[in-house]
Structures are given as structure tokens and as C-alpha cells.
Amino acid sequence: MPDKKPLISFVITYYNLPVPHLRECIGSILALSLPSKEREIILVDDGSAHCVLDALEDMKDELVYIRQKNGGLSNARNRGIECSTGQYIQFVDADDYIITNAYEQCLDIVRYNKDVEMVMFDYATHPTKDQQLSNHLEEDTGSSFLLHHNLHASAWGYIFKRTTLGSLRFTQNIYHEDEDFTPQLVIRTEKIISTRLKAYFYRERQGSIMQKRNPKHIIKRLDDTEYVILHLNRILQNMPQHDRLAMQRRVHQLTMDYIFNIIRLTRSEKQLEKRLQRLEQHALFPLPHKKYTEKYYLFSILSKYKVSRKLLNLVIKTMP
Numbered sequence: 001m002p003d004k005k006p007l008i009s010f011v012i013t014y015y016n017l018p019v020p021h022l023r024e025c026i027g028s029i030l031a032l033s034l035p036s037k038e039r040e041i042i043l044v045d046d047g048s049a050h051c052v053l054d055a056l057e058d059m060k061d062e063l064v065y066i067r068q069k070n071g072g073l074s075n076a077r078n079r080g081i082e083c084s085t086g087q088y089i090q091f092v093d094a095d096d097y098i099i100t101n102a103y104e105q106c107l108d109i110v111r112y113n114k115d116v117e118m119v120m121f122d123y124a125t126h127p128t129k130d131q132q133l134s135n136h137l138e139e140d141t142g143s144s145f146l147l148h149h150n151l152h153a154s155a156w157g158y159i160f161k162r163t164t165l166g167s168l169r170f171t172q173n174i175y176h177e178d179e180d181f182t183p184q185l186v187i188r189t190e191k192i193i194s195t196r197l198k199a200y201f202y203r204e205r206q207g208s209i210m211q212k213r214n215p216k217h218i219i220k221r222l223d224d225t226e227y228v229i230l231h232l233n234r235i236l237q238n239m240p241q242h243d244r245l246a247m248q249r250r251v252h253q254l255t256m257d258y259i260f261n262i263i264r265l266t267r268s269e270k271q272l273e274k275r276l277q278r279l280e281q282h283a284l285f286p287l288p289h290k291k292y293t294e295k296y297y298l299f300s301i302l303s304k305y306k307v308s309r310k311l312l313n314l315v316i317k318t319m320p
Contacts (some may be wrong), residue, residue, distance in 0.1 A: 007110065029092070040085060045065065049177040051067060055156075073170075078170055092200075105197055107159075118186070120152075120186075125201075128201075139191065146250055151182065156177045168184055171231075220261060249292055255279065287300035
């Protein structure tokens with residue numbers, strides 16, 4: 001008997017964004033070759049000022065619309081997960097959209113390879129004309145991928161099998177929730193196909209949380225990043241050896257980025273030394289001299305000693 005579940009659930013999270021962007025987002029999904037029985041479009045309205053459904057009159061029959069009290073991005077995505085029935089899930093932010101021709105190739109991978117648990121793809125930040133589609137596909141396990149590649153953690157950057165999730169959900173009330181969620185999802189995945197296809201359009205947002213420079217937001221960003229690093233570091237302690245090494249690489253790279261951002265965002269040696277002391281208490285600093293990348297290796301050397309950190313401070317503070 002054929003599986004009656006949709007092939008894929010698209011979970012769109014929406015909060016007070018321009019309606020034309022949302023319509024473009026939904027339209028890009030409707031433009032795919034998926035018949036209605038193979039797709040499910042879940043729109044989670046996370047407490048916007050006005051119900052957006054009236055502006056989607058011509059599309060609403062294609063949607064599962066959920067309007068809830070504002071709870072943040074993680075809460076909205078978790079609600080979408082709970083309501084989804086598809087074999088696979090794709091997150092889409094409401095002011096972004098799917099790039100049709102490239103995404104079709106990703107769909108074909110899950111259509112014809114039922115054992116694939118995740119398909120990763122690239123993204124564009126400027127509108128693209130028809131792109132040269134790539135046949136470059138790499139197959140890997142999740143732990144092997146993390147051990148040998150840098151991870152782009154954005155949750156919209158991949159299609160994934162719903163059953164792979166288990167009880168995993170997004171941590172609420174933190175920034176950088178994708179940095180916490182995605183490595184945990186990837187490492188439990190037995191078969192990943194990674195592509196170089198630019199299958200997702202990411203709209204660069206003026207005034208987004210990540211662009212805010214007031215001290216309150218900066219401190220929260222840094223605190224939440226530290227939370228993610230410590231959380232992943234606790235999790236890896238109970239992993240099998242190969243998984244542990246893979247997650248360690250991710251933790252070490254997140255820690256490098258964290259130290260870089262302490263300097264770049266606070267421009268305070270006092271703040272830097274205080275936070276480094278906390279990392280040291282968890283054996284996360286000094287950074288181990290691993291040759292993950294040239295950038296990581298050099299940074300691990302320069303950040304180790306106070307005198308070289310002063311040089312690092314000077315260099316990073318000159319950056320915009």
C-alpha cells in the first residue's frame with residue numbers, strides 16, 4: 001500500500017514581514033513540480049500584529065495556517081515540526097524563497113533515494129538567472145561530514161528526514177539556535193548528500209538581530225553562543241569515539257568564532273579575558289592546535305598567549 005504522507009513539509013515561519021515577500025516565498029514552493037498530495041505547506045504566524053491570511057486569499061487553500069502567540073523563531077519552528085506530516089521537512093524563512101530549478105534537483109535526490117536522510121545545498125543572496133546545475137554530489141555519514149567539513153548551520157540549508165529528528169527540537173529563547181540544532185541533527189544522520197546547488201535565496205535583512213550593535217544585544221549574542229558551545233561540549237562527552245571527534249571539531253570552530261566575535265563586537269580586553277577564563281574552566285581554551293583549516297590553526301596559535309592576543313586584538317579591531 002503506498003505511503004499517503006506528503007513527500008515534504010515546508011515549514012514557513014512568519015512574523016511581521018512584508019506580505020509581498022511572503023507571497024513570493026509561498027509562490028516559489030507552489031512553482032515546484034510537487035503535486036499537492038506530495039507537499040504540505042505549514043505557515044506558522046508567530047503572533048504578527050495582523051492576521052496575514054486575508055492577504056493570501058488566492059493561496060490559502062494550499063496552506064496549513066497556524067497563528068499563535070509570539071514565542072520566537074525556535075518556538076515557531078518547533079510548532080511546525082509537531083504539525084508536519086511529511087516524510088521530509090524543509091524550513092523556509094518567510095522573506096526568503098526557493099530557487100526552483102536548483103531545488104528540483106534536490107527533490108529528485110529524495111524522490112529516488114529513499115535511504116537519504118539529508119540533502120544539503122548552497123544559497124544565493126542576489127537574484128540569479130538560470131544557473132548551471134551541478135552534478136557534483138558527495139555522499140557521507142553525518143559524523144564523517146562534521147569531521148571533514150565546515151558546517152553552514154542555517155536550518156533552511158537542507159532537506160531532512162522527519163524520522164531522523166527523534167526528540168530533537170530547537171532550544172527556545174536563544175540567538176544562534178541553528179548552531180545548537182543543526183550539528184545535533186547532522187551527527188545522527190546516516191546518509192547525507194551534499195551539493196553545490198544554490199537552491200535557496202536568502203534575503204539579507206537590514207536591522208536584523210545579528211546586525212544590531214547595542215550593548216544589550218551584543219552581550220546576549222555572546223552569552224547565547226557560550227551556552228551553545230557548552231551545551232554541545234556536554235553532549236559530546238557521551239558519544240561514541242568517532243562522533244565525539246566530529247562534534248569536537250564543531251565545538252572548537254564555534255569557540256574560535258566566539259573568541260573572534262568577543263574582540264570584534266566588544267573591543268574590550270577585559271571582556272575577552274573574563275570569557276576566556278570561563279572557557280578555560282571547561283577545558284575549551286586554549287584552543288587545541290588542530291589543522292582543521294589554515295585559519296583555525298593560525299587563530300589557535302595567536303589566541304593562546306596574552307601577548308599574541310594583543311596583536312590579534314589590534315588586527316580584528318581594524319575590521320569593519
